[in-house]
Amino acid sequence: MKRRLEISELVFKALSYIFLTAFAVCCLYPFIYAISAAISGREAVEYGQIILFPKDIQFDAFKRMFNNNLFWNAYANTLFITFYGTLWAMGVAILGAYALSKKRLMFRKGFNFFLVFTMWFSAGIVPQYLNYLATGKVFESVGIMDDKWLVVITMGMAAMNIILLRNAFEGVPSEIEEAAIVDGATEMQVLGRVYLPMSKSTIATVALFFAISRWNGYFWARQMITNSYEQPLQVYIRRQLEEFTDPEFMAGWNEPYASDSVIYALIVCSIIPVLIIYPFIQKYFAKGVNMGGVKE
Amino acid sequence: MKLNAADYLVKDPKTGKYKEDAEQLVRDDVEKHHWLNVGRTILKDWRLYLMLVPMLLVFLFWRYFPMYELLGAFKFNEEALRVADQNYTGFYYFKMLFLHQSYAPEFWRAFRNTFLLSFYGLLFGFPMPIIIALFFNEIKSNIVRSVYQVITYLPKFISTVVMTSLITMLVRQPSSVMGIEMGVISQMLVKIGAISAETGGLGLLNNPDYFRAIYQISGIWETAGYDSIVFFAAIIAISPTSYEAAQIDGAGKMAQMRYVVLPSILSTIVIMLITRIGSLLNIGYEKVLLLYNDKTYMTADVVSTFAQRYGIGDGMTGLASAAEMLNNVVGMLLVISANTIARKASDVSLY
Numbered sequence: 001m002k003r004r005l006e007i008s009e010l011v012f013k014a015l016s017y018i019f020l021t022a023f024a025v026c027c028l029y030p031f032i033y034a035i036s037a038a039i040s041g042r043e044a045v046e047y048g049q050i051i052l053f054p055k056d057i058q059f060d061a062f063k064r065m066f067n068n069n070l071f072w073n074a075y076a077n078t079l080f081i082t083f084y085g086t087l088w089a090m091g092v093a094i095l096g097a098y099a100l101s102k103k104r105l106m107f108r109k110g111f112n113f114f115l116v117f118t119m120w121f122s123a124g125i126v127p128q129y130l131n132y133l134a135t136g137k138v139f140e141s142v143g144i145m146d147d148k149w150l151v152v153i154t155m156g157m158a159a160m161n162i163i164l165l166r167n168a169f170e171g172v173p174s175e176i177e178e179a180a181i182v183d184g185a186t187e188m189q190v191l192g193r194v195y196l197p198m199s200k201s202t203i204a205t206v207a208l209f210f211a212i213s214r215w216n217g218y219f220w221a222r223q224m225i226t227n228s229y230e231q232p233l234q235v236y237i238r239r240q241l242e243e244f245t246d247p248e249f250m251a252g253w254n255e256p257y258a259s260d261s262v263i264y265a266l267i268v269c270s271i272i273p274v275l276i277i278y279p280f281i282q283k284y285f286a287k288g289v290n291m292g293g294v295k296e
Numbered sequence: 297m298k299l300n301a302a303d304y305l306v307k308d309p310k311t312g313k314y315k316e317d318a319e320q321l322v323r324d325d326v327e328k329h330h331w332l333n334v335g336r337t338i339l340k341d342w343r344l345y346l347m348l349v350p351m352l353l354v355f356l357f358w359r360y361f362p363m364y365e366l367l368g369a370f371k372f373n374e375e376a377l378r379v380a381d382q383n384y385t386g387f388y389y390f391k392m393l394f395l396h397q398s399y400a401p402e403f404w405r406a407f408r409n410t411f412l413l414s415f416y417g418l419l420f421g422f423p424m425p426i427i428i429a430l431f432f433n434e435i436k437s438n439i440v441r442s443v444y445q446v447i448t449y450l451p452k453f454i455s456t457v458v459m460t461s462l463i464t465m466l467v468r469q470p471s472s473v474m475g476i477e478m479g480v481i482s483q484m485l486v487k488i489g490a491i492s493a494e495t496g497g498l499g500l501l502n503n504p505d506y507f508r509a510i511y512q513i514s515g516i517w518e519t520a521g522y523d524s525i526v527f528f529a530a531i532i533a534i535s536p537t538s539y540e541a542a543q544i545d546g547a548g549k550m551a552q553m554r555y556v557v558l559p560s561i562l563s564t565i566v567i568m569l570i571t572r573i574g575s576l577l578n579i580g581y582e583k584v585l586l587l588y589n590d591k592t593y594m595t596a597d598v599v600s601t602f603a604q605r606y607g608i609g610d611g612m613t614g615l616a617s618a619a620e621m622l623n624n625v626v627g628m629l630l631v632i633s634a635n636t637i638a639r640k641a642s643d644v645s646l647y
Contacts, residue, residue, distance in 0.1 A: 096351030
């Protein structure tokens, strides 16, 4: 009896290692292949000789990209949008969530519904597009000519993130707040000195949600930003891909490295910052997904 | 409870006159000055309301104003005019979606594709995170498990553009002009006999038969590891004594799964399933938009991309708004009913 038990557990354990290893390999393979293809020689890439390891190593594809001003511009624009977009969204969300977390707030249910309804029903792409066009005109009329600000201010606010913050603020014990008020703290001081320090991990998680969605944002940036010197990295990558996979463009290709290598190099460069900070932020995401489950 | 008006009146035994009930006076007063009190409370807490203002404005301007633009679905669209000034056409565009000989089939194809892409995502994508979480639980060493977790969560952090670019490159068609070989994944699939060399040669993304498979497999690749977090959290919350008790009773591994693990994580599974069902019609249009082309409209075109093509591309905003409105109203009904069911089933609501 005892022996049979051990066998079934052993089999399951072996199975789980095999399966997870296979899945992990699948998760990693495209990235490793991209790195190999980016630094391999032209013939090796074009004749499909690369399976895993690079061949005839060259770094000219990377050099070509680093010498391209549009690339650095796109990178700077993405950093700009990510930084200011996160700052703006967090500012708006923290203030709103703090007010919503107060039980004494009148019409609290109404305000909550106002938020939650946007999670149920969205107007859709075309009405949003018309709305952004109109907003763009208003922005221009007050002198904001840079389309990046349009992306920063109008897009990326998510009701879900505000609700996550609100729930975290509701979890702060009211005795501490009362103590602060007795000591003469104003509303802003209560928020800054009591609430923010006490819900640090939620704030970090929500900020990361905002930042990642800004970093990855593509569709609206492509629709709204017309000037190619203002486009973010994701739009630049897509435009390069469209250009480089065009047969006519490839027929005129005359470099010692494959045109594919440039695309792979671009992909590698765009994920390197994510890979560098990823180990540090990963635990916040694990926390965030568990917070997201259940509400009120 | 006092039902008659006379009950409120108290007779003064000395003078024989009725005098008014003090409690009732207060009640009357509160009722009379209800809005004044509301105003006073708001004034007292004006800082809180000021804090709400930016958030309310952001949502009003960029979430609710677009809903107003939806009126365009009922109006004759002239680009020069604002929605408010356009003339009503009634259900002209809706009729077009149902009856027009070229738009109607395309719209229903898009609606069907939207549903099918989500449904297959649910069918194939939903069980994977649970399986992965069960397997994670088998790895007792924390360090080894963390390594696996870090690797399998990774694709979630890659942007849609980078992911679709990788897919495009990995399954690309060969170029006869330059003698460029097909993408490496296509090569492998040809080698193991999953696809013919001819199919690989035309490019998998140009073949409507393969779009759904590519969409689902890349979806699982992207999210399965990350989505397992919530199930894994439910599994490690199970007390070890439950397993021990089952083992003493002679339960094998499968029996433990069936009678210990599954019942413990069932509520999590139900909640996640209901959420997924609720968002069946909210499909990530960015990924479709970046992967499809005119050769794969048959299986790839969803309502959002249909709207994007006609609304933003061709300027037929009324038709596109009408299409999306139909889709999103049905979607909203799904979300609300899913939420209601979740509340009934588990005492927790999702929003």
